[in-house]
Amino acid sequence: MEKQSWLELFMTYLQLEKNSSLHTTSNYERDIVDFERFIRAIGIDHFAKVTNSDVRAYLTSLYEKKYARKTVSRKISALRSFYNFHMREKRVVENVFTTVFLPKNKGRLPTFLYEEEIQELFASLQGDKPLDQRDRAILELLYATGIRVSECSQLTIRDIDFSIGTVLVIGKGMKERYVPMGSFATEALWRYIQDGREALHKKDESQTNSLFLNYRGGALSDRSIRTIVGNRMEKAAYNKRLRPHDIRHSFATHMLNNGADLRVVQELLGHEHLSTTQIYTHVTKERLRDVYKQHHPRA
Template sequence: MRVNGRVKDAAEEFQSYIRLERNFSPLTVDGYRKDLEEFFAFLEGEGLGEGTDIRYPEARLFVTRLYDRGLSRATISRKISSLRSFFKFASARYGIDDSAFRSLFHPKKEERLPQFFYEEEMERLFEANRGTSPKELRDLAILELLYATGMRVSEMTGLKVTDPDPSLDIVRVMGKGRRERYIPFGHYAREALETYLAEARPRILKGNKHDRLFVNMKGTPLTDRGIRYILDGMVERAALHSPVHPHMFRHTFATHLLNNGADMRSVQELLGHASLSSTQVYTHVTKDHLRNTYMNAHPRA
């Protein structure tokens, strides 16, 4: 059994809508597309979806299948949000009933604190990855800029040569939803960037002509996967044995700022969070830091 054609038409128009009118990033649009395709495949596999309206039991069964696969609550919640947004759009444009996903509850969030590097670990990272080759200069500039700005890896791969302004120590970043923000950085990142641009990037380009700031060793724009590979190697050279993912540098940026007295609103602005609640997860980390400091320092702790 195939999913109703009007529902498929609505899905195609929805993807165009979020890409062109809402200015969602290609990565976000692709995420919505995959969530919709997964739901349609479920309907067809269950012999459902011939009509235009999806009932609550069908939506509930889909979520149950997600739990059966062992997906995290955050992933399931994101898929529910994707489908809820789609059916709200389909209801307005095509008259398709959206009550099934409006009635679904999001799973309770898992209390997982963000992982981050301690300041001593960051120092080891920098010390272990200094060098003079074009590759080493590029890698150090990536590390310095990630730690100095807290930008997402996807934001870093989108940077153009003209986005950082070393004269003002500030970088222009295009974030989620095409929201533009400017992030300051310090003299360590400035020096690493200036050295990379003057001594490394022209040699790595190998005659290629494009305006992306960071390039791979073939001279073409560096991808998200490429940066992850670079960071894995840098962590390995520093002999840090904890599991690492690129977002840890973003968590580290926020945690170190708050631990050293930055206010929550400023950190929210720097991270490009639309809501303060997204930033507040770091308060748990800073409370743990304060508690550990107290227990280690107070004579009667």
């Protein structure tokens, strides 16, 4: 059914034209292959022969399998992009996923740490060993800049500019942005690079330029950074479930709480759309409501 060539063309488009991340492309490929299996099972031998009723049948099958709203939305987005691409290339005359309703995700607010909890987290980072210096530098940088863990793992020595206190970040779609990193992060990074990183660097023959290194001296993966941050947050003994990404949420929330402009926060976070950043205004409203309830005598 020429499935392979259609899929390969779309994957090439995502990688070369859209500069999509490996995570995005692998998810999209998996979703399209899943859809191909479905249409083959109902007797359709080509993507171009899919009709609106076939799409409705596919959606019904997803709901019967009890997929989460977020997963269904991602699958629809992947297939909508797939058909948009082949429409552009004039392989199909219409996108059968254009009119499909995207299920709304439940409006769950992002979890974040209060400023007092952030102080407790950094107070818990003790020790002068190379790995202690590295871990503190990672957490200071994540909180100071709001960058994603995946962006943090890609940083090299050359991306840090101590003269003006900025870090060059490669975000989604390979888009570059410069982010200020603040005095605490600057000090922690300088100490780590001059001392702890040097000690770790000597252990590896490849002499990588990666900023953050593992105990063998090689580049630290994003998965390892998530583990490190998660372990450090767990040791701080908060009474709530937290993820490394919540450091990013905390950065955005604290910036807005302290009067930062929404568009500035959008640019610092590397959000393409302002609506993505606006969720943090809801977080700040929740914070105001909590403070009001705690301190107003007739709340």
